[in-house]
Amino acid sequence: MNTLPNTPADLTDLINLFDVEKQAAGVMTHMAYEYVASGAADELTVRWNRESLDNLKLNPSFLQDVSKLDTRITLFGDELPYPILIAPTAFHKIMHPEGELATARGAGAASATYVVSSFTTTPLEEIANVATQPLWFQLYVQDDRSLVKDLVQKAESVGCRALCITIDTPVPGVRNRQDRANFRLPNEIQAPYMHGLGDQKKLLTWADIDWLQSFAKIPVLLKGILNPADAEQAIQTGVSGIIVSNHSGRNLDTVPATIDVLPGIADQVNKRVPLLMDGGIRRGTDVLKALAHGANAVLVGKPICFGLACGGADGVSKVMNILRTEFELAMTLTGRTTLTSIDRSVLWRPY
Numbered sequence: 168m169n170t171l172p173n174t175p176a177d178l179t180d181l182i183n184l185f186d187v188e189k190q191a192a193g194v195m196t197h198m199a200y201e202y203v204a205s206g207a208a209d210e211l212t213v214r215w216n217r218e219s220l221d222n223l224k225l226n227p228s229f230l231q232d233v234s235k236l237d238t239r240i241t242l243f244g245d246e247l248p249y250p251i252l253i254a255p256t257a258f259h260k261i262m263h264p265e266g267e268l269a270t271a272r273g274a275g276a277a278s279a280t281y282v283v284s285s286f287t288t289t290p291l292e293e294i295a296n297v298a299t300q301p302l303w304f305q306l307y308v309q310d311d312r313s314l315v316k317d318l319v320q321k322a323e324s325v326g327c328r329a330l331c332i333t334i335d336t337p338v339p340g341v342r343n344r345q346d347r348a349n350f351r352l353p354n355e356i357q358a359p360y361m362h363g364l365g366d367q368k369k370l371l372t373w374a375d376i377d378w379l380q381s382f383a384k385i386p387v388l389l390k391g392i393l394n395p396a397d398a399e400q401a402i403q404t405g406v407s408g409i410i411v412s413n414h415s416g417r418n419l420d421t422v423p424a425t426i427d428v429l430p431g432i433a434d435q436v437n438k439r440v441p442l443l444m445d446g447g448i449r450r451g452t453d454v455l456k457a458l459a460h461g462a463n464a465v466l467v468g469k470p471i472c473f474g475l476a477c478g479g480a481d482g483v484s485k486v487m488n489i490l491r492t493e494f495e496l497a498m499t500l501t502g503r504t505t506l507t508s509i510d511r512s513v514l515w516r517p518y
C-alpha cells in the first residue's frame with residue numbers, strides 16, 4: 168500500500184466501492200480522509216443510509232428476455248446512458264493534485280454527468296474546458312446576493328445544464344471527526360467562489376428560491392429535501408427537479424436514511440418533476456432499490472472522492488464503471504430490462 172499522499176495507486180485490485188475506500192484510506196492524508204469519510208456527531212444517519220439499503224430485499228422475476236437492457240434516461244434535455252450522477256463534493260484538490268479537472272475527465276471517460284460543487288478548488292471555466300459530458304452546478308447561497316447572481320450566470324455561461332441549490336446547510340453540522348483531524352484547507356488550495364469553509368450562517372428561504380428562479384436560465388433543482396411537504400412546496404415554487412438527500416449524514420445526525428423517506432416523497436411528487444436521491448449508494452443493487460422506490464436517478468459522493476484519491480480521473484471512472492456494471496447485473500438478475508420496469512414489485516415483501 169502507498170504511504171505517501173496521492174502516489175499513483177494500482178487500480179486493478181479495486182473490485183467494488185468498498186475496496187476503493189480502503190485503498191483511499193492508505194493514500195490520502197489523514198485530514199483529507201477524515202473530511203471525506205466522516206459524518207455529523209455520532210454518525211447514526213451515515214450508518215442508517217447503508218443499513219436501510221442493506222435491509223431491503225429483492226424479488227427477482229425470471230424467464231424474462233434479459234438479453235438487451237435499456238438504461239438510458241433523459242434529464243433536462245440530455246440523454247444519460249445510465250441513471251447515476253456524480254454528486255457535488257467540495258475541495259477535490261485535497262484528494263488529488265489535479266482536483267476537479269481529474270473528476271471531470273473521469274466523468275467524461277465514464278459518460279457521467281458531474282455536479283460541480285460551489286466549493287470547487289478549480290475555476291469553472293477550466294473544468295468546462297476538459298468536460299466532455301454534461302456539467303451541473305451546485306449552489307450554496309451566500310449572503311452577498313450579487314455574488315450569488317454572478318456565480319449562477321458564470322455557471323450558465325460555461326455551459327452548466329442545471330443548477331442544484333443545496334438547502335440543507337444553513338450551517339454545517341456537528342463535525343466531531345473533522346474537528347479532531349483539525350480540518351482546514353492547505354494554504355496553496357483555494358475555493359474561488361466561497362468565503363471561508365462554509366462555517367458562516369447562510370440565510371436561505373423560499374423567497375430566495377423564487378428570486379433565483381426569476382433569473383436562472385437553466386433548470387433549478389432543490390437538493391436536500393427530506394419530506395413530502397417540502398417536496399410539494401418545492402413543486403409549487405416551480406422547481407424543475409428534487410434531490411432527496413441528507414448530505415450523506417454530514418449535517419443533522421439522526422435524520423432518517425434517504426431510502427426510507429424516498430417512497431413518501433415519490434408518492435407526493437407523483438412524477439411531476441424528476442426525482443433524484445443520494446446517500447449511501449455503494450452497490451448496483453442500491454441503485455435498483457432507489458429506482459424501485461421512485462427515484463429517476465441517483466448520485467454518489469464519497470466513492471467519487473475516494474476514487475479520485477486512488478487514481479485521479481481513472482479512479483473516478485473506475486468507480487462509475489463498477490457501479491454501472493453492477494446496476495446492469497442487478498437489472499438482468501431481477502428481470503427488469505428498462506428503467507420504467509423497475510417499480511416496487513422488484514422489492515420483496517413478506518406474504
Ligand SMILES: Cc1cc2nc3c(=O)[nH]c(=O)nc-3n(C[C@H](O)[C@H](O)[C@H](O)COP(=O)(O)O)c2cc1C
Nearest residue numbers: 203254255256257284333415445446447467468469
Ligand atoms: C467530502 C464531501 C463533500 C461534500 N460537499 C458538498 C458540497 O459542497 N455541496 C453539496 O451540496 N453537497 C456536498 N456533499 C454531499 C454530497 O453532494 C452528497 O449529498 C452525498 O455525499 C451523497 O452521499 P454519499 O456520499 O453517501 O454517496 C459532500 C459530501 C462529501 C462526502
